Amino acid sequence: PKCDIGFIGAGVMGKNLILNLADNGYRVAAFDLDHHKLEQLLQQDQQERGEQPPRIMACNSYTELLSFLSPPHLIILSVPAGKAVDDVCYKLIDAGIGADDIIVDTGNSLWTDTVAREKAFESKFIFFSTAVSGGEVGARFGPSLMPSGDPYAWTRIKPIWQAIAAKVDAKTGEPIERFEPGNPVKEGEPCAVYIGPSGSGHYVKMVHNGIEYADMQLICEAYQVMRDILHMPAAEIAAVFKQWNDGPLHSYLIEISAEVLATKDSETGLPLVDVIMDRAAQKGTGLWTAVSSLQLGSPAPTIAEAVYARAISALKSERVKAATVLAGPAENVISAAEKQDIIQSLHDALYCAKICVYAQGFNLMKTAAVEYGWKLCFAEIAKIWRAGCIIRAVFLQSISQAYQRDDELENLLLDPFFAKQISKYQQNWRKAVANATLAGIPVAALSSALSYYDSYRTAVLPANLLQGQRDFFGAHTFERTDKAKGRQYHVEWNQTNRPMVKIK
Numbered sequence: 001p002k003c004d005i006g007f008i009g010a011g012v013m014g015k016n017l018i019l020n021l022a023d024n025g026y027r028v029a030a031f032d033l034d035h036h037k038l039e040q041l042l043q044q045d046q047q048e049r050g051e052q053p054p055r056i057m058a059c060n061s062y063t064e065l066l067s068f069l070s071p072p073h074l075i076i077l078s079v080p081a082g083k084a085v086d087d088v089c090y091k092l093i094d095a096g097i098g099a100d101d102i103i104v105d106t107g108n109s110l111w112t113d114t115v116a117r118e119k120a121f122e123s124k125f126i127f128f129s130t131a132v133s134g135g136e137v138g139a140r141f142g143p144s145l146m147p148s149g150d151p152y153a154w155t156r157i158k159p160i161w162q163a164i165a166a167k168v169d170a171k172t173g174e175p176i177e178r179f180e181p182g183n184p185v186k187e188g189e190p191c192a193v194y195i196g197p198s199g200s201g202h203y204v205k206m207v208h209n210g211i212e213y214a215d216m217q218l219i220c221e222a223y224q225v226m227r228d229i230l231h232m233p234a235a236e237i238a239a240v241f242k243q244w245n246d247g248p249l250h251s252y253l254i255e256i257s258a259e260v261l262a263t264k265d266s267e268t269g270l271p272l273v274d275v276i277m278d279r280a281a282q283k284g285t286g287l288w289t290a291v292s293s294l295q296l297g298s299p300a301p302t303i304a305e306a307v308y309a310r311a312i313s314a315l316k317s318e319r320v321k322a323a324t325v326l327a328g329p330a331e332n333v334i335s336a337a338e339k340q341d342i343i344q345s346l347h348d349a350l351y352c353a354k355i356c357v358y359a360q361g362f363n364l365m366k367t368a369a370v371e372y373g374w375k376l377c378f379a380e381i382a383k384i385w386r387a388g389c390i391i392r393a394v395f396l397q398s399i400s401q402a403y404q405r406d407d408e409l410e411n412l413l414l415d416p417f418f419a420k421q422i423s424k425y426q427q428n429w430r431k432a433v434a435n436a437t438l439a440g441i442p443v444a445a446l447s448s449a450l451s452y453y454d455s456y457r458t459a460v461l462p463a464n465l466l467q468g469q470r471d472f473f474g475a476h477t478f479e480r481t482d483k484a485k486g487r488q489y490h491v492e493w494n495q496t497n498r499p500m501v502k503i504k
C-alpha cells in the first residue's frame with residue numbers, strides 16, 4: 001500500500017514526529033541512514049500498539065522511500081541543521097523527485113539558509129520549512145509548529161500540521177495535554193499557523209529560542225540567589241518554584257525547574273543539581289537571535305546576556321581559580337523575615353524581567369518583519385506559543401490579547417495591561433537586583449531587563465554626551481534638540497571659541 005508522507009531522519013525528534021503522524025492516521029514511509037534507528041522506531045510502535053498491522057514503512061533507500069509515495073510527493077526532513085539538509089535534498093533529486101514535490105525541513109535551521117535553499121532548489125522541487133518546538137514530548141504528542149514558505153505547499157501541509165500540533169483550550173488559553181500513544185488530542189486550537197514567506201518561520205523560531213535562553217537564565221538567577229544568599233537546599237527551592245507555578249509565572253520552564261531541583265541523584269542520593277556541572281552548552285539559536293538583534297539595531301540585551309551567561313559558565317576552570325583570588329563583599333546574615341521578603345522580590349523580579357524579554361523578542365520580530373518585508377501576526381504567534389513549545393506559559397494568552405487590542409503596538413511594555421503589571425511589581429524587581437548586587441551574586445539577565453525597562457522609559461538618555469564625544473574625536477556630527485530633525489552640526493573643537501558649523 002502507498003503511504004501519505006515520506007519522512008527522513010528517525011532521530012529523537014524525527015521518530016516522535018513519525019509516531020505522532022501515525023497516531024493521526026497518516027501512513028509514513030521512513031528512511032534513516034542509520035537503519036538501527038528505524039528498527040527502534042518500529043519496535044516502539046509495536047510496543048505501544050500491541051499486535052496490530054504495521055503503519056510505518058521502514059525503507060532501505062531514498063528510491064525505495066519514493067516508491068511508497070504517490071506524486072506529488074510530500075517528504076518531511078528531521079535531520080541536523082546545516083549541511084545534512086542540503087545533502088538529503090540532493091539525494092532526493094538523484095532519486096527522482098520533481099518540480100511539484102514538496103520537501104519540508106523541520107530542523108533548527110538558520111533562517112537565511114532556508115531562504116537560500118528555497119531559491120537554490122526552485123526549479124527542482126518546492127522547499128518548504130517548518131520550525132518545530134517542544135522537544136521530544138512535544139514532537140510525540142503535540143509540538144508548536146512555525147511553517148513558512150510557498151503558500152501552495154502550505155495548503156497541502158496545513159491539515160497534517162494542524163492534526164499533529166499541540167492544542168489549546170480557546171477560552172482559557174491553557175494547553176490541552178494528553179500524553180497517550182494512539183489517542184491524540186483532536187479538540188482545541190492547533191498551535192500551527194502559517195507565519196509568512198520563506199525563512200520567516202525559522203526566524204520566529206529563532207526568536208522563540210532567544211526568549212527560551214533568557215527565560216531559562218532568569219530562572220537560574222533566581223535559583224542562585226536562593227542558593228547562595230539564602231542558603232536554601234535544592235528541595236526547598238524546588239518547593240518555591242512549584243508554588244510560583246500556580247501564579248502568573250505558570251509555565252513549562254518553571255515547572256521543569258522545580259522538577260529538576262526536586263530530583264535526587266540515583267548514584268549518590270544528593271540533589272541532582274548539586275552534581276550537575278555548572279557549564280552550559282549551546283547549539284547556536286540564542287546566539288543567532290542576539291546577533292540578529294545587534295545587526296538590526298533592535299535591542300534584545302537580556303537575550304544577549306543569557307548567551308553571555310552560558311559563555312562565562314563555560315570558563316569553569318578560570319572561574320574556579322578566580323574564586324580564590326578575587327574578593328567579593330562580606331556576607332550579611334539574613335533574618336527569617338528578610339528571607340521571605342527576598343523570595344517575594346525574586347518572584348516579582350522574574351515576572352517583570354520576563355515581560356521585558358518578551359518585549360525584546362516581539363520587537364525584534366517586528367523590526368525583522370519591516371526589514372525583510374514579512375507581515376507577521378504577533379497575536380497569532382503568541383497563540384501558537386501557548387502550548388507545545390518550550391516557552392509555553394499562561395502569560396502568552398495576555399501577550400496575544402495585547403496584540404489583538406493593537407497589532408501595531410510599538411512595544412509590549414506600552415500595552416496597558418503590561419505597563420500596569422510592571423508598575424505594580426517594579427519596586428520588588430529593583431530590590432531583588434539591588435540585594436543580589438550588594439551580595440555579589442551575578443544577576444546579569446534580571447538587571448539587564450531592568451536597564452532595558454529604565455532606558456526605554458527615559459525621555460533623555462546620556463547619548464547627547466556620547467554624540468559630543470564622537471564629534472570631538474571624529475567629527476561625526478550631531479543633531480540639535482532645538483533644530484529640525486536630520487540637520488547635522490559639528491563643533492570645531494580645536495578652535496578656542498569652539499564655533500558651531502552646520503554640515504547639512
Ligand code: 6PG
Nearest residue numbers: 133134135209282283284285390
Ligand atoms: C525547542 C527547543 C529546541 C532545543 C534547542 C536548545 O523549542 O524545542 O528550543 O529547539 O532544545 O536546540 O538549544 P540549546 O542546545 O542551544 O540550548
